[in-house]
Amino acid sequence: MKALLLSALTVDEERGAVVLDAVETALREREREHEVDVVDIAAARVAPCTGCGSCGLKTPGRCVVNDDMQGIYRQIVASDVLVLATPVRFGSYCAELKKAIDRFQPLMQPIYAVRSGEMHFRGRYDLPPLLGVGLVPEAAEDGASAADRGAEGDAFRFLIGRLAVNLDTPHAAAVFAGGDVDLARAELEGALDSLQEVRR
Amino acid sequence: MNVLVIDGSRRAKSNTGAIARHLQAQLQGLGASAEIWRVPSWTAAAGELDGLLERLTTCAAVVLVAPVYLDELPAVTQRTLECLHARRDLLGAAAPRFYGIAHSGFPEPLQRKAELRTMELFAGAMGWPWQGGVGFGGTSPIDGRPLEEAGMFSKQLRACLPLVAADVAAGRPLSPQTVARCDKSPFRIPLRAIVWAVNSGTRKTARAGGLDLEARVYAGEVAGR
Numbered sequence: 001m002k003a004l005l006l007s008a009l010t011v012d013e014e015r016g017a018v019v020l021d022a023v024e025t026a027l028r029e030r031e032r033e034h035e036v037d038v039v040d041i042a043a044a045r046v047a048p049c050t051g052c053g054s055c056g057l058k059t060p061g062r063c064v065v066n067d068d069m070q071g072i073y074r075q076i077v078a079s080d081v082l083v084l085a086t087p088v089r090f091g092s093y094c095a096e097l098k099k100a101i102d103r104f105q106p107l108m109q110p111i112y113a114v115r116s117g118e119m120h121f122r123g124r125y126d127l128p129p130l131l132g133v134g135l136v137p138e139a140a141e142d143g144a145s146a147a148d149r150g151a152e153g154d155a156f157r158f159l160i161g162r163l164a165v166n167l168d169t170p171h172a173a174a175v176f177a178g179g180d181v182d183l184a185r186a187e188l189e190g191a192l193d194s195l196q197e198v199r200r
Numbered sequence: 201m202n203v204l205v206i207d208g209s210r211r212a213k214s215n216t217g218a219i220a221r222h223l224q225a226q227l228q229g230l231g232a233s234a235e236i237w238r239v240p241s242w243t244a245a246a247g248e249l250d251g252l253l254e255r256l257t258t259c260a261a262v263v264l265v266a267p268v269y270l271d272e273l274p275a276v277t278q279r280t281l282e283c284l285h286a287r288r289d290l291l292g293a294a295a296p297r298f299y300g301i302a303h304s305g306f307p308e309p310l311q312r313k314a315e316l317r318t319m320e321l322f323a324g325a326m327g328w329p330w331q332g333g334v335g336f337g338g339t340s341p342i343d344g345r346p347l348e349e350a351g352m353f354s355k356q357l358r359a360c361l362p363l364v365a366a367d368v369a370a371g372r373p374l375s376p377q378t379v380a381r382c383d384k385s386p387f388r389i390p391l392r393a394i395v396w397a398v399n400s401g402t403r404k405t406a407r408a409g410g411l412d413l414e415a416r417v418y419a420g421e422v423a424g425r
Contacts, residue, residue, distance in 0.1 A: 101270055151324075
């Protein structure tokens with residue numbers, strides 16, 4: 001089994017490293033006989049998607065931008081679990097991770113299908129189950145209240161579910177909300193359990 | 201009243217730009233002063249935001265218009281919001297009313313829900329009064345043309361943007377009627393018929409060009425393993 005962890009957690013200089021360590025440790029324990037690849041997406045050479053459409057009808061399935069995403073595409077396709085870890089910004093991924101997610105279009109065909117009663121792109125690969133890991137702002141940080149944290153966490157969970165529908169793959173999400181990493185770690189374990197059930 | 205319309209797309213000929221310009225004209229027709237500001241590129245210097253910060257201190261309302269990339273704001277637009285939030289102290293007491301418009305080719309409102317929620321949470325984090333957001337589906341065929349030239353493909357937008365402009369110019373939140381009207385699918389035929397029609401055109405183009413639409417370019421060995 002291979003797990004690919006695309007992490008933008010280093011963007012959060014205060015808590016990012018601690019959370020990244022917790023996520024990585026949980027994955028390595030779970031995948032101890034296998035591989036865990038970690039990509040610091042904030043440090044990777046990834047250009048924003050220009051929406052040129054080449055991956056649809058000019059060079060189907062191939063992104064024409066020659067940067068680190070070329071290798072990351074291969075890693076995603078070859079992995080058994082894809083983990084997206086990010087500081088949560090207004091309920092969404094931080095911009096550094098979103099830059100990579102915007103480039104996911106070549107993983108889909110320029111052909112539509114009806115899925116969950118909605119119009120979506122048809123998958124090009126059998127993509128791995130998706131685990132979203134979000135680090136929401138602390139209460140004292142930026143004036144955020146506990147209610148704000150809850151709203152951001154809920155929005156992030158919803159967003160991961162939506163990405164999974166787009167990618168046509170199962171999903172789970174875990175949110176690190178406060179300073180209690182142990183509590184969040186338990187949530188992470190639960191999310192990994194649910195994905196493991198899917199993989200069986 | 202000063203209204204700032206933020207064009208949340210970096211594409212040269214974008215539907216977002218077309219929607220922003222149409223809204224600007226509607227607002228001006230109602231006597232409001234409306235200016236469009238486009239999000240800077242990823243590599244733009246931090247100084248490019250200075251102009252935006254200056255405008256935000258004098259405008260009464262902000263309308264963010266943005267496309268939907270995988271259910272969310274494009275990365276460059278998200279980055280602009282993050283930069284604004286990081287520098288919000290420079291805005292002093294300025295708290296413009298904030299509105300959102302999200303649009304995509306997909307007809308279902310659910311596909312725009314996360315992005316509109318992000319806009320709302322951003323407004324909350326900035327301490328700006330959230331005035332509501334609307335979504336428009338089926339916008340792809342507009343292909344960056346002015347809405348007046350896009351015929352039936354822009355009918356829904358042309359009918360609804362005046363309603364949005366009226367609420368913005370009056371300084372009130374978007375009415376439930378406006379939101380419901382905008383969210384209606386512009387298509388009057390079943391979803392599967394739309395999918396069939398679009399796919400037929402795409403497959404015809406691919407056949408003519410000898411393209412393999414199912415090519416699995418990134419399958420196989422990962423370099424360095």
